[in-house]
Structure formats: structure tokens, C-alpha cells
Amino acid sequence: MSLLAVEGLAKEFGGLKAVDGVSFDVRPGSVHSIIGPNGAGKTTLLNLLNGIYVPSAGRIVFDGRDLTGAAPHRFAAAGIARTFQNLQIFFNMTALENVLVGGHLHARAPLAAAMLRLPGRAEAERGYRVQALELLRFVGIEEYATAPADAMPYGALKRLEIARALAALAGLVLLDEPAAGLNPTETAAIDELIKRLSAGGVTVILVEHNMRLVMGVSDHIVVLDYGKKLTEGTAEEVRNDPRVIEAYLGAAAAEA
Amino acid sequence: MLAWLARARTGGLAALVAAIVLLPLALTNNYHYEVAIVVGLNAIVCVGLNLLIGYAGQISLGHAGFYGLGAYGSAILTARYGWPPAAALAASTAGAAALAYLVGRPILKLRGHYLAMATLGMGIIISIVIATEDRITGGPDGMAVAPFTLLGYTLAGERTWYWVVGAALALAVWLALNLIDSPAGRALRALHGSEVAAQVAGVDPGRYKVLAFVISAVFAAVAGSLTAHYAGFITPAKASFLHSIELVTMVVLGGMASTFGAVIGAAVLTTLPQVLTLLKDYEMMVFGAVLMLSMIFLPRGLVPTLAAALARRRR
Numbered sequence: 001m002s003l004l005a006v007e008g009l010a011k012e013f014g015g016l017k018a019v020d021g022v023s024f025d026v027r028p029g030s031v032h033s034i035i036g037p038n039g040a041g042k043t044t045l046l047n048l049l050n051g052i053y054v055p056s057a058g059r060i061v062f063d064g065r066d067l068t069g070a071a072p073h074r075f076a077a078a079g080i081a082r083t084f085q086n087l088q089i090f091f092n093m094t095a096l097e098n099v100l101v102g103g104h105l106h107a108r109a110p111l112a113a114a115m116l117r118l119p120g121r122a123e124a125e126r127g128y129r130v131q132a133l134e135l136l137r138f139v140g141i142e143e144y145a146t147a148p149a150d151a152m153p154y155g156a157l158k159r160l161e162i163a164r165a166l167a168a169l170a171g172l173v174l175l176d177e178p179a180a181g182l183n184p185t186e187t188a189a190i191d192e193l194i195k196r197l198s199a200g201g202v203t204v205i206l207v208e209h210n211m212r213l214v215m216g217v218s219d220h221i222v223v224l225d226y227g228k229k230l231t232e233g234t235a236e237e238v239r240n241d242p243r244v245i246e247a248y249l250g251a252a253a254a255e256a
Numbered sequence: 257m258l259a260w261l262a263r264a265r266t267g268g269l270a271a272l273v274a275a276i277v278l279l280p281l282a283l284t285n286n287y288h289y290e291v292a293i294v295v296g297l298n299a300i301v302c303v304g305l306n307l308l309i310g311y312a313g314q315i316s317l318g319h320a321g322f323y324g325l326g327a328y329g330s331a332i333l334t335a336r337y338g339w340p341p342a343a344a345l346a347a348s349t350a351g352a353a354a355l356a357y358l359v360g361r362p363i364l365k366l367r368g369h370y371l372a373m374a375t376l377g378m379g380i381i382i383s384i385v386i387a388t389e390d391r392i393t394g395g396p397d398g399m400a401v402a403p404f405t406l407l408g409y410t411l412a413g414e415r416t417w418y419w420v421v422g423a424a425l426a427l428a429v430w431l432a433l434n435l436i437d438s439p440a441g442r443a444l445r446a447l448h449g450s451e452v453a454a455q456v457a458g459v460d461p462g463r464y465k466v467l468a469f470v471i472s473a474v475f476a477a478v479a480g481s482l483t484a485h486y487a488g489f490i491t492p493a494k495a496s497f498l499h500s501i502e503l504v505t506m507v508v509l510g511g512m513a514s515t516f517g518a519v520i521g522a523a524v525l526t527t528l529p530q531v532l533t534l535l536k537d538y539e540m541m542v543f544g545a546v547l548m549l550s551m552i553f554l555p556r557g558l559v560p561t562l563a564a565a566l567a568r569r570r571r
Contacts, residue, residue: 104443
């Protein structure tokens with residue numbers, strides 16, 4: 001039984017097929033990576049997987065529910081969280097508040113109770129804050145808890161994205177290039193973070209350019225090229241696939 | 257205690273209550289009280305409108321319409337149908353909330369500033385209806401409003417109204433601050449910060465924008481209703497497009513996404529014309545210049561700019 005089933009997913013932008021008939025299954029508890037050269041359609045695919053884009057064709061079934069065409073907040077409610085490559089931080093809030101918004105689905109408060117600050121509300125708020133602080137600690141940036149997000153360094157913001165996604169307590173977390181722009185030490189920390197996530201039972205879909213990171217953490221890899229699925233398999237299988245070497249690793253090797 | 261005062265929700269509210277309590281020391285005649293009461297009533301509208309503009313990131317160009325609905329609802333229900341003022345206030349506020357929901361629900365599902373256009377139209381329709389349905393509303397001549405009575409007690413006199421409006425303003429600010437500091441308020445601010453990330457966290461943008469719009473309409477209608485009873489006479493000018501623009505200007509000048517900014521903006525823009533009447537013919541010119549200069553030099557509004565300057569100094 002797969003947690004996420006993607007069937008013949010396609011997205012066209014005015015005739016350009018950014019994603020073209022991609023199918024794959026994600027097993028619960030696995031780290032599933034999506035790789036491919038620039039422009040292969042990886043981010044478009046992620047945007048389809050949580051409703052930011054509506055697919056031109058195909059189906060997305062998560063946890064037995066067909067979510068095709070649903071709004072992003074419905075994907076979130078179903079249990080899919082994500083981070084963004086080009087930081088989508090709430091810069092008008094503190095780090096802690098960013099994480100609190102991440103837990104939005106678990107922090108519903110009746111409006112009247114919230115506005116009148118009825119007994120119990122303050123305690124509930126304290127509870128949310130303790131949990132959010134816990135997550136900041138988990139990703140290693142608790143020292144920024146009360147800092148306005150627009151005063152935080154880039155590396156900390158990348159981790160804040162992850163903490164915010166984790167706050168949703170989602171069954172599936174989509175990580176969009178969590179190591180992009182990070183130095184080797186910070187990348188190693190992300191590597192360890194993904195492993196800890198996976199050990200905690202969270203299913204991860206990872207889009208990443210850093211091959212060392214991908215090969216180290218992935219249980220399964222899907223390779224995209226020009227919007228189509230080129231191949232898929234374990235890290236070992238993908239690494240030795242001549243088509244992949246030609247389309248992706250070969251190009252990277254030629255650059256180096 | 258110090259930490260308690262440093263927080264905006266508690267410390268700011270304490271400062272506001274202190275200002276309301278101490279202000280009468282500086283008010284020497286009824287005219288002063290009158291200006292202070294109008295400041296308070298406008299501030300209530302602005303605190304609500306700021307939830308929409310500053311936190312939900314939407315503009316309403318028809319808030320005077322909700323204000324007018326509250327004012328005329330109270331006036332008509334008490335004068336023509338003999339309703340008790342408190343019931344009339346509740347009913348006209350509920351009416352404004354329902355209208356806001358009906359207008360906002362379909363529009364706020366869309367991205368962009370369509371609400372501004374829709375509320376512009378809505379506000380104009382409300383003011384035309386008020387001006388033309390003269391058998392009910394008195395038309396352009398306006399209509400008299402019965403005083404506010406509750407449990408046999410009649411609110412009368414500038415000083416009594418000052419305390420009523422002061423308490424209502426403190427209550428409005430308290431409610432707004434509580435909302436902002438709750439999951440719903442954070443959802444609103446998140447939408448402003450990054451709509452896509454907020455959605456991905458499970459925030460339904462339409463739902464929360466409608467919520468802010470309805471709450472802001474409620475604040476405006478309550479203020480309108482109180483204004484009608486306080487003034488004892490209302491004219492369609494209260495519901496005019498010009499008044500809508502004034503309200504938006506107050507919020508923007510005071511500082512968007514700052515509840516106390518909305519109060520300061522209302523205070524400045526209500527008292528400034530009173531002070532500037534000394535300049536006679538040049539009044540509007542100077543008024544316009546003050547607005548332009550403050551937007552050029554304090555683009556984020558009075559309170560956020562000054563708060564940032566203070567924070568820099570302390571460092």
C-alpha cells in the first residue's frame with residue numbers, strides 16, 4: 001500500500017509540457033527523491049503534489065483519497081506539508097510565529113473565544129508555543145525563536161522552512177532543495193535532519209541538486225528529464241543507469 | 257511587570273487606557289470633548305479596518321457604507337419602529353455583518369484587489385439609497401436620532417459620552433489585539449507574509465479574508481450606531497465615499513498592521529482639520545501637504561516608523 005500514488009500526472013504551460021505523464025508511488029516512511037537537470041520539471045511536480053498547480057491531466061491519490069484539483073489548504077488538511085526552495089517565510093512575523101502558523105491545522109480556536117480571550121485560551125497558546133519552540137530546537141535554531149524572520153541568516157531560514165513544515169505534523173513532507181545555497185557543514189546538518197525525520201516515521205519527498213545528499217538519504221529515486229520520468233530505483237540502480245549518467249550526472253561531471 | 261508592559265498587547269493597552277483616563281485633564285470645554293469623542297468613534301472604525309487592510313492585505317473603499325448602515329439602522333429602527341436602542345444597534349450591526357459576508361464571500365476567493373472595486377460600488381449604492389429613500393431616511397436633509405437609553409438610563413452630555421466611547425474604544429482595541437495574537441490572527445498575518453506558504457500550512461485564504469472583512473464591518477457599524485445616538489442627528493455624508501477614503505487614509509497614515517497606529521491615525525486626521533481651520537483658506541492645502549509629506553518620509557505610517565526608530569536608538 002503506497003502513501004502517495006501519482007498517476008500520469010501532467011502540467012502544460014501554454015503548450016510547454018513542464019511535467020509530462022509522470023507516475024510513481026511513495027511508500028510510507030521512505031525518503032523519496034526526485035532528481036533531474038535544471039528545467040526537468042521537479043519544482044513543477046512538487047507544486048502539483050500540494051495543489052499549488054492544478055494538473056492538466058493525471059491523478060494524485062494520497063492516503064486513499066483522490067486530491068486531484070483540490071486547493072492547497074485541502075492538501076495540507078489531508079496531511080501534506082512542504083518547504084520552498086525560494087524561501088516563502090512569513091517575514092512579517094517572528095521565527096516562533098512562523099512555526100505556529102505551520103501548526104495552524106492543529107490550533108483552531110473558536111473566534112469568539114479567541115477575541116474575548118476566554119479562560120483556557122492563554123493556556124492553549126502557551127502549549128502551542130512550547131511545541132513550536134521544541135521544533136525550533138529540533139532543527140537547531142531555537143536561539144532565533146523571538147527574532148523577526150527578516151533579521152535571520154539564510155541558513156537559519158532554510159531550517160525555519162523545515163520546522164514550519166514539521167509543525168503541520170503531516171504524514172508527508174515535501175522538501176524543495178533544502179540544501180540549496182548552504183555550505184558543506186550546513187548541508188551535512190540537513191542530511192542528518194532528513195534522516196532523523198525519516199527515523200521518526202515521516203515520509204519525505206526530496207527535490208535536491210546536491211547528489212551526495214540525495215544518494216546518502218534516499219530509499220528511492222525518481223529521475224526526471226524534460227518533464228518525463230526517465231527512470232526510477234534505488235540510489236545504486238540510478239547511479240549506474242547509463243541514461244541517467246548521460247542526462248544528468250554526465251552533464252554535471254562534464255562541468256566539474 | 258516590565259515584560260508585561262513591554263508587550264504590545266498588554267503594555268500598549270495599558271497605555272491606551274491611561275491616555276483615555278488622563279485625557280479629560282486637558283479637555284477644557286465641550287468642544288474639546290466633542291472632538292475627542294469623534295476621534296474615539298473614528299478610531300473604533302480604523303481598528304477594525306486595520307484588521308482588513310493591515311492584516312488581511314485587502315482594501316475596502318466602502319467602509320463608510322457599513323458605518324452608515326449602523327448609523328441609519330439605529331436611527332430608523334428606534335425612530336420609526338420604536339425599537340430599544342440596544343436592540344437596534346445589535347440588529348443593524350448584524351445587518352452590516354451579513355452584507356459584508358455576502359459581498360466578501362464570492363470576491364475574496366479571488367486573488368488581488370477586487371474587494372476594493374466591489375466595496376467602492378457597495379458604498380456608493382448605500383449612500384445613494386440613503387440619499388434618495390427620503391421617506392425613511394430623511395434624504396439629504398438627514399434625520400434626528402433618539403438618545404441612547406439602556407435599562408431606563410439615558411446617555412446624555414459630552415462627558416458621559418466621552419467615557420462610553422472611551423470604553424468602547426478600549427474594548428475594540430482589546431478584541432483586535434486578542435484576535436491578532438490568536439491562531440486566526442496569525443493565519444491572517446501569514447496570508448499577508450506569503451499567501452502560498454500560508455495555504456500550504458492549511459490556511460484557507462478566502463475564509464480568513466472574509467473573517468477580517470466581516471469583523472471590520474461590525475466595528476464600523478457599531479461606531480456608526482454610537483455616532484448616530486451621540487450626535488442626535490445624521491446626514492448621508494456619514495456614509496459617503498469621501499468618508500470611506502478618510503477612513504482608509506487614517507489607517508495608512510497611522511501605520512498598517514498596527515492597531516495602535518490605527519488609533520493614532522484616527523486621532524491625527526480627526527484633530528488636524530480642527531486645528532487647521534485657523535488657516536482658513538489654506539486649510540485643505542496644508543492638510544494635503546501634511547499627508548503627502550508623511551507618506552513620503554514615513555511610508556510605513558506613523559507608529560511603525562517611530563517604533564522602528566526607537567528600537568534602533570535603544571540598540
